[in-house]
Amino acid sequence: MAPIGSLLWRSLRVWQIYGANTEVGKTVLTTILCKSARDRYKNELIAYLKPVSTGPLDEADSHHLDKYAKGVAHATLHQYDLAISPHAAARGKFVPSDKSLLESIYAHAAQTAARSPGWLFIETAGGVHSPGPSGVSQAELYKPLRCPVVLIGDSKLGGISLTISAYESLRLRGYDIEAVLLLRDEQYRNWEYLTEYFKEHHGIPVYSFFPPPQREAESLELDAERMGKYYGAASQAPIIHDVLEHLDSRHKARIARLESMAHSAHGKIWYPFTQQKLLAPSSITAIDSANENFFQTLVPESTSGEPGNEPLLQPSFDGSASWWTQGLGHGNTSLTLAASYAAGRYGHVMFAEAIHEPALALAETLLHGMQNPRLTRVFYSDDGSTGVEVAVKMGLRAARVRYGWSNKENLGIIGLKGGYHGDTIGAMDCAEPSAFNENVEWYEGKGMWFDTPSVKCVKGKYIVEIPEGLRGLLKSSHPEFATLADVFDIEKREKARHHEAYEQYIEKTLHHHLSQGRKFGAVLLEPVVLGAGGMILVDPLFQRALVNVVRRSSHLFGSEGGDAISDEQSWSGLPIIFDEVFTGLYRLGRFSASSFLGIHADISVHAKLLTGGLVPLCTTLASESILRAFESNDKTEALLHGHSYTAHPIGCNVATESLRQMQAMERNGDWDWAKKGGWSKAGANETLSDSKVWSIWHTEFVGWLSNHAAVAGAWALGSVLAIHLNAPGGAGYTSNAAVNLRDMLRCNANETTEAPWNIHSRVLGNVLYMMGGQHTSEEEILELEEVLTKALSTLNL
Structure with missing residues (x-):
C-alpha cells in the first residue's frame, strides 16, 4: 500500500510552485528563487524538481534553470517532447499512475532532505487545473503531498480573475498559499489590485517583479547575455530576499505550531470519552491534514530520528473512519464543492414552513433509497443523539394517542442490553445503566432491555452466544454456523423454526414486565450491530423475532388493543424505531x-455516513401513521422540536452528493472485489450485486483472528472489523484488554516501506475495531490485515 506522506522536514523547506495559467512566468520566478537562495544560503543545498515537463529537452524548464542558476540541483521525473498539456503529450508514451508519480516525488524529496539542509522548489506544469499525465487536475493530483504553495499570478489581461480563481481552487482543496508572486505589466498593472486584494481579504503578501527582457530572435547569444544580467540583478534585489525570508519564517512557524499543539491542547481542550486526569500530551495526536483513508500525523519526538533528516509527518490509517462518519475519503473534493455551493448560494436559511432545494432533494433521495413503503416523511436535526430523541418523541406520542393514555403516563422504551443511542440526556435514558450514563446526575433509565444473543467467529465457526436466560429454551446453548451468510439466512432459519424459542422468551419477558403495570411506547433498536455498546453483532433472527412479536401484540400494550389497523403502512403493537446512525447507509x-x-x-434515524464525514446532520424518517398522531388544530400538539440549523443547506447538499456517490458505487460494482471474496459466494442464479452478506475484510483473515489465543472472537461485515480480545478482568467498556494492541498499531506499525506508516485506532474496552471507507481498496485491506497479523503475533498474552 505504501501510503503517500506529506513533504515536511525540519531542515528542508519544500515549496510547490503553481501558476494561475500557462505562460505566467513560473519558470522565470522559480529560477530567481533558486538563484537567490543559492547565493543567500551558501552552505545549504538548493534543489529544483519538475515532476512533469513537456516540450523539447533543450527548452525544458530544468535546462533553463541549469543555465541561469548554476549550482542548483535539478531533476525532471517525466519529460515529454511535445509542448502541450501533459495528458496529451503522454499519449502513446509511458504514463505513470498518479500514485507512482507521488511516490517518486516523495522519494526525491526524502533523498534531498537526507543530503543536506536546504530548499526544494517543485514546479508544476501549466495552470492549477492543467491535467497531469493521467488526466487528473494537478490541483487534485498533488493534494496528498500537502506542500505549501507559492502561487505565480497572471499579469496579463484577464489575469486578475485567473489569479483569484486559481487561489480559490487551491484553497478549496486545503492548500496553504503563503505568497503570490507575479511579473509586472505596466499596461494592466495587475499587481496593484492583487496586492490590495490578497492583503485585505486573505493576509497573503504579493511580490511583483520586473519582467525579463524581450527575446531577440536574431541573436541567441545576446538573449542569453541579457537574461543572465536579468537574473543576476533580480536574484540580488531586496524583494526576493524578502520573499525567501517570509517563506523561511512560514516554514519554521508551521513546524513550531505542529510541535506545540499537543501541549497547548492538553491545557485548553476538554476531550470527549477521555479521562483528562490520565491524559498526557504524549497521548495526543497532532493531525496536520488528511486525505482519502489517512491522516498525516506528527511523528513523536522519540521516533523522529536525526534532527532535520527524518520526516516530521507520517501517514496514519484512520482506523475509526473518523468516528464512524467518513466513507468517501478525507478531503473529498466533490463533497467540498457541494458544501461550497450551498454555502455560497444560501449560507443558512431558517427552515420552519420553508423549503430549499438541498433539503427537498435529500428527502427524496433518502426516501427512495430506503425502499421502505412505510416511510414518507423526513425530519431534520443535527446529530444522531438528537435524531433519536426526535424519533422517541414521535413513537411515544403515536402510542399514547392510539391507546388513549394520559400524557402523564410514565412510558418506557423496549430495547436491547448493550444498545446505546447517544449522549444527550433523553437518548441516554433509552439505554440500560452503563459506563456511559450511570454516573450522569440526571440519568433515569426509562425502559426494559432484553438480553442479547450475539454472534462471533470463534475458531473458524460462527457461534451464536446465547444469554443465560434464554439457554433453557434452546436445543443448543451456542448454535454454530459455517459462515456468516448462514447466520443471516433468516428465512431458512425460520423454516427450521429456530425463531420459536426467541419468540417464547420475548413473550414471557414482555408479560413479566407488563404484569407489573409498566407501559411501553416504542421499540428502539440498532439493527444488526450495537456500536458504542461494544461492537456487538446481534443475531439478526432475534431482532426480527422481537419486532414480529411486538407487532402482533397490540392486545398486550393497550387495554383495548388500540385502533384497528387499516393498512400495512400503519404501525401495530408499538412503533418500531431503527437507530441506523452508525449501521446505515452502506456501513454494513x-x-x-x-x-x-x-x-x-x-x-428510522440516519446520520454519520449521511454526509460522508464532512458536516453534522441527522434525519429521522417516519410514516404517515406516525405523523397523524401530531395532527391537531392545537399548535401545542405539534412536534415542537428543532434547532437553529435545522436542515442547513450545506449539510443537505453534501448529504445528497454523498448518497449519490455511494449509490453510484453500488450500481457500478465498485465493491465486487469484496463480494467475490466475501462471506456469500454468488450462486449460479445470483449476481455479485445480490450477495447478501459481504465484507471488505477477507474471510481467511477473520478465520485466522478467530483462532488466535488472545482473541475471544471476531466478525466482519461491510467495512467494519471487530476483534473481541480475551479480558481476564472482565469484558466491557472499562476493560483495558485492547489498549496494548491499539498502542502497538500506533507505533510505526509498518516499517518495511520507504515511508513508514501506522494505524490510528480506537477501542471499546476489550474490543478493537477497524473500519475502512467505501473507497478503501483491496490492496489497502491486505496491507492492514498484514499489519494486524504482525501486531497480534507479537502481542504479549
Whole structure:
C-alpha cells in the first residue's frame, strides 16, 4: 500500500510552485528563487524538481534553470517532447499512475532532505487545473503531498480573475498559499489590485517583479547575455530576499505550531470519552491534514530520528473512519464543492414552513433509497443523539394517542442490553445503566432491555452466544454456523423454526414486565450491530423475532388493543424505531441495515455516513401513521422540536452528493472485489450485486483472528472489523484488554516501506475495531490485515 506522506522536514523547506495559467512566468520566478537562495544560503543545498515537463529537452524548464542558476540541483521525473498539456503529450508514451508519480516525488524529496539542509522548489506544469499525465487536475493530483504553495499570478489581461480563481481552487482543496508572486505589466498593472486584494481579504503578501527582457530572435547569444544580467540583478534585489525570508519564517512557524499543539491542547481542550486526569500530551495526536483513508500525523519526538533528516509527518490509517462518519475519503473534493455551493448560494436559511432545494432533494433521495413503503416523511436535526430523541418523541406520542393514555403516563422504551443511542440526556435514558450514563446526575433509565444473543467467529465457526436466560429454551446453548451468510439466512432459519424459542422468551419477558403495570411506547433498536455498546453483532433472527412479536401484540400494550389497523403502512403493537446512525447507509454493505432483517421500520434515524464525514446532520424518517398522531388544530400538539440549523443547506447538499456517490458505487460494482471474496459466494442464479452478506475484510483473515489465543472472537461485515480480545478482568467498556494492541498499531506499525506508516485506532474496552471507507481498496485491506497479523503475533498474552 505504501501510503503517500506529506513533504515536511525540519531542515528542508519544500515549496510547490503553481501558476494561475500557462505562460505566467513560473519558470522565470522559480529560477530567481533558486538563484537567490543559492547565493543567500551558501552552505545549504538548493534543489529544483519538475515532476512533469513537456516540450523539447533543450527548452525544458530544468535546462533553463541549469543555465541561469548554476549550482542548483535539478531533476525532471517525466519529460515529454511535445509542448502541450501533459495528458496529451503522454499519449502513446509511458504514463505513470498518479500514485507512482507521488511516490517518486516523495522519494526525491526524502533523498534531498537526507543530503543536506536546504530548499526544494517543485514546479508544476501549466495552470492549477492543467491535467497531469493521467488526466487528473494537478490541483487534485498533488493534494496528498500537502506542500505549501507559492502561487505565480497572471499579469496579463484577464489575469486578475485567473489569479483569484486559481487561489480559490487551491484553497478549496486545503492548500496553504503563503505568497503570490507575479511579473509586472505596466499596461494592466495587475499587481496593484492583487496586492490590495490578497492583503485585505486573505493576509497573503504579493511580490511583483520586473519582467525579463524581450527575446531577440536574431541573436541567441545576446538573449542569453541579457537574461543572465536579468537574473543576476533580480536574484540580488531586496524583494526576493524578502520573499525567501517570509517563506523561511512560514516554514519554521508551521513546524513550531505542529510541535506545540499537543501541549497547548492538553491545557485548553476538554476531550470527549477521555479521562483528562490520565491524559498526557504524549497521548495526543497532532493531525496536520488528511486525505482519502489517512491522516498525516506528527511523528513523536522519540521516533523522529536525526534532527532535520527524518520526516516530521507520517501517514496514519484512520482506523475509526473518523468516528464512524467518513466513507468517501478525507478531503473529498466533490463533497467540498457541494458544501461550497450551498454555502455560497444560501449560507443558512431558517427552515420552519420553508423549503430549499438541498433539503427537498435529500428527502427524496433518502426516501427512495430506503425502499421502505412505510416511510414518507423526513425530519431534520443535527446529530444522531438528537435524531433519536426526535424519533422517541414521535413513537411515544403515536402510542399514547392510539391507546388513549394520559400524557402523564410514565412510558418506557423496549430495547436491547448493550444498545446505546447517544449522549444527550433523553437518548441516554433509552439505554440500560452503563459506563456511559450511570454516573450522569440526571440519568433515569426509562425502559426494559432484553438480553442479547450475539454472534462471533470463534475458531473458524460462527457461534451464536446465547444469554443465560434464554439457554433453557434452546436445543443448543451456542448454535454454530459455517459462515456468516448462514447466520443471516433468516428465512431458512425460520423454516427450521429456530425463531420459536426467541419468540417464547420475548413473550414471557414482555408479560413479566407488563404484569407489573409498566407501559411501553416504542421499540428502539440498532439493527444488526450495537456500536458504542461494544461492537456487538446481534443475531439478526432475534431482532426480527422481537419486532414480529411486538407487532402482533397490540392486545398486550393497550387495554383495548388500540385502533384497528387499516393498512400495512400503519404501525401495530408499538412503533418500531431503527437507530441506523452508525449501521446505515452502506456501513454494513447495504443502503439500510434494516434490510438484513427483512423488516420495515416505522421510524428510522440516519446520520454519520449521511454526509460522508464532512458536516453534522441527522434525519429521522417516519410514516404517515406516525405523523397523524401530531395532527391537531392545537399548535401545542405539534412536534415542537428543532434547532437553529435545522436542515442547513450545506449539510443537505453534501448529504445528497454523498448518497449519490455511494449509490453510484453500488450500481457500478465498485465493491465486487469484496463480494467475490466475501462471506456469500454468488450462486449460479445470483449476481455479485445480490450477495447478501459481504465484507471488505477477507474471510481467511477473520478465520485466522478467530483462532488466535488472545482473541475471544471476531466478525466482519461491510467495512467494519471487530476483534473481541480475551479480558481476564472482565469484558466491557472499562476493560483495558485492547489498549496494548491499539498502542502497538500506533507505533510505526509498518516499517518495511520507504515511508513508514501506522494505524490510528480506537477501542471499546476489550474490543478493537477497524473500519475502512467505501473507497478503501483491496490492496489497502491486505496491507492492514498484514499489519494486524504482525501486531497480534507479537502481542504479549
